[in-house]
Amino acid sequence: MTRIDSTTATATAPAPLSTGALVHAGPGEAPEWWRDAVIYQVYPRxxxxxxxxxxxxLxxxxxxxxxxAELGVDxxxxxxxxxxxxxxxxxxVADYRDVDPLFxxxxxxxxxxxxxxxxxVRVVVDLVxxxxxxxxxxxxxxxxxxxxxxxxxxxVFRDGKGERGELPPNNWQSIFGxxxxxRVTAGAGARPVTGAEGETPGQWYLHLFDSSQPDLDWTNPEVxxxxEQVLRFWLDKGVDGFRVDVAHGMVxxxxxxxxxxTVSMVEGTADDETDPGAPEDGSTGAGNSGPMFDQDGVHEIYRSWHRVLAEYDGDRALVAEAWVEPLSRLARYVRPDEMHQAFNFSFLTTAWSAAPLRxxxxxxxxxxxxxxxxTTWVLSNHDVVRHASRLGLADPGLRPNGIFAHxxxxxxxxxxxxxxxxxxLMLGLPGSSYLYQGxxxxxxxxxxxxxxVREDPAFFRTQGAEAGRDGCRVPLPWHADAPGYGFGPTGRTWLPQPESYARYAADAQRGVEGSTYETYRAALATRRAERLGSGTLAWVEDYSDSADVVAFRNRDVVVLANLGTEPVxxxxxxxxxxxxxPVLTDRSAVPQSRVPSDTTVWLRAL
Incomplete structure (x- = not known):
């Protein structure tokens, strides 16, 4: 059984936790809301x-x-x-200044x-x-x-290669397969080439995603x-910020x-946490590489957007969806005159193992x-397998693009x-955090x-080789006994829900001690009360090299995660x-507690 003790501690009385050098100085009292906010992603459909x-x-x-609001998000x-x-x-997007009638x-x-x-509750909108x-x-x-x-x-229209332009301008592949x-037909009034008799093929247009999503040319001042005018339209309405889709791919x-x-929604495979040569920069293979990503020219765009947001009161924020590694490259997106947050996908894709997490x-x-x-921490979103399932795989470091029944x-x-x-563990870290609905x-x-019933273009463009992202986008269950689990008044849902959702429904968890919902509420309330988002981090020395435990101090709270097989x-x-x-505690006058496997606790620092 693992114990928290020092060389002078006895077996019956583990010593207080000792903390090491400060890793993160922290921003103090976080005057800007986005520095320590917990932001909840709503996938409206x-x-x-x-x-x-x-x-x-809507x-x-x-x-x-x-x-x-009751959950406690900012x-x-x-x-x-x-x-x-x-x-x-x-x-x-067909019109950036209007709401689709569907919503x-x-x-x-x-x-x-x-x-x-x-x-x-502040409101951040997506920008594509x-x-x-x-x-x-x-x-x-x-x-x-x-x-x-x-x-x-x-x-990005270009002439093709080959004698008659019959080959694409380059060999790039779509992220969706x-x-x-x-290619479109020649001249004015063009349409995608179908191979019909009498067609005259013309230029090609670039789409890093589906063919229905043509890439804009960001070297064009008109774009x-x-x-910038789209930003002002929503800022004038009062939005508090923008999450920027594919922020590393515009140039x-x-x-x-x-x-x-090759490119994909999530690049690479999990690092072998036992590999002594694993990168010390935190890289997990989550970065999109290639000449279509992370080009230096994107940063001037964000400097100009930063200036637009600075015209408005209220600390409006920009957050980058940028699959970029190493982390030193990602940090360039959040320099003082650029964006304010950037999702930490290296953290999201790190294996469930103490050393890589540290x-x-x-x-x-x-x-x-x-x-x-x-630092902007995240574990799930609408593009990845939910972490409640990802961490339950036989190899919890795998990052599949969806999971089939077979x-x-x-x-x-x-x-x-x-x-x-x-x-x-994530909510105990200094910085901001994102939660994904459900x-x-x-x-x-x-x-x-x-x-x-699948709708993700990744499923279709890969001819069914990838399950895609529909599995993490299923409508939420609000009421265990209602049709469609209370998603709407008719019981209809655009994707079918599994029967297991009945036990996960919000009304089945609200007020139930130890439920996932109440655990989140308690964590968010404590995080706010202890000001952990604007705090500091120092490793607990007892576990600085542990294969089983991640432990650190943030302000007056010790966060300890037991990833091993034996209680701590x-x-x-x-x-x-x-x-x-559940934490096992004895009934003695001065009780002693044991933290089971795969459990995290927040402790009052001694």
Whole structure:
């Protein structure tokens, strides 16, 4: 049995925890809200349905704002709700200044914003600047105009290679599978080439994602000016910030050179945590590389956006979705005159093992300290397998793009136990944190979706080789006994929910001691009361080299995660503030507690 003790401690009385050198100096009292905020991601089509059509909407979100306020989050991030053909769940935007009728109206958005602010909850909206929908007025104008026109110059149109231009301009592949180029017919009034008799093939256009998502050309001043105006449109409405989609992909290398690598939603494979040569910079293989990503030119864009946000009161924020490694490269996105947060995907993709977790935490804090920025922690979102399932896989370091029913299945109980422990570890760290809707309920990935209900373009473009992201996007369960688990008034849901959702429903957990929901509430309340987000981190020396335990001190709280197979014995009389699972405590006058496997506790520092 592992004990927290020093060389002078006895077996019956473990010594107080001793902490080592400070790793993170922290920003003090975090005057800007985003430095230590807990932000909750709402995926609108799956959060709550207000009109009964089976698809979540903005009135549905408004109806559940009390849930978010009671949970204790500081802000909500809304995934795209703009006008869109919905070829990629709204990440194919046709109009950046309007709400898609599927989700409601601009008036509905205004009401949501007002009601959120009335509850002290800030609102961050998604911005998709790398590409538009092929139904966007600009792209339709580009097809209608001839080669070399100003309309086509807003996008990446190029002549093909080969004698007749029959080959794509380069060998890039789409993140969703297949070529990253689509050819259109020649001249004005172009349309995608079908091979029909009489067609005259013309230029090709670039799409790093689906063919319905043409990439914009960010070397074009008109594109830059348009998006600054889009920012102002939503800032004038009162939004508190923007999550920027594919923030590392807007600028491509000059000349669009060939590249023999591959791209995916989550790059690479998990590092072998036993490898003594594992990177000390926290890299996990999560970075997107290649000439289409992390080009230096993106930083001038964000400097200009920073200046736009600075015109407005209230510490408006920009957060980068940038799959970039090493962490020193990611930190460049949050320099003082650029963005304010950048998702730490290296942390998300780190294996459930003590040494790699310590490495990525320390490397993250060092890299961000260099530029005076907070670290932005995250474990789940709408693009990855939920961590309650990911951590239940036989290899908890795997990062599949979805899980099929015929794949090896996660251990649901083990995954949830580890997920709760991982979340409590994350929320104890200094900086900001993001939660993905439903994780406060402990929702697992839906791994048995029929192929005929799937909508993710990654499933179709890979000819079914990848399950895709639908499994983490299933509508939430609000009421255990209601049709559709209370997702909407009719019981309809755009994706089917698994039967297991009944036991995860919000009403089945609210007020139930030890439930995942109540554990999240307790953690968020304690995090706020102890000011952990704006705190400091020092490793507990007793476990600086442990293969089983991650332990650190943040202000007056010790965070200890037991990733091993044996319980960890705590000093007698220690005060447990929050625990991710049951802690075994004896009945003596000065009680002694044991932290079981895959459990995290917050302790009052001695």
């Amino acid at each position: 799956s959060f709550a349905d207000g009109d009964g059509d089976g698809v979540g909407d 009135p549905g979100v408004t109806s559940k704002l009390d849930h978010l 802000a909500v991030w809304l995934s795209p709700f703009y006008r869109s053909p919905q070829k990629d769940a709204g990440y194919d 409601g109206t601009l008036a509905d958005f205004d009401e949501l914003l007002a009601q959120a602010h009335a509850r002290g 600047p790398n590409h538009t929908s092929d139904q966007h007025a600009w792209f339709q104008a580009a097809l209608a105009a001839p080669e070399g026109s100003p309309e086509r110059a807003r996008y 297949g070529p990253a180029w689509t 830059r000016e348009e998006f 491509k290398a000059d000349g669009l050179p060939d590249w023999d690598g 490495t990525v935490i320390a490397a993250s804090l060092r890299a961000n300290d260099e530029v005076g920025a907070p 794949d090896p299945q996660p251990d649901e109980e083990l995954g949830l136990r580890r997920a709760r422990a991982a979340t409590l 994780e406060e309920l402990g929702l697992p990935e839906h791994t048995a979706l029929p192929d005929d 014995v705590l000093p007698r009389g220690v005060e447990v503030l929050v625990a991710s699972g």
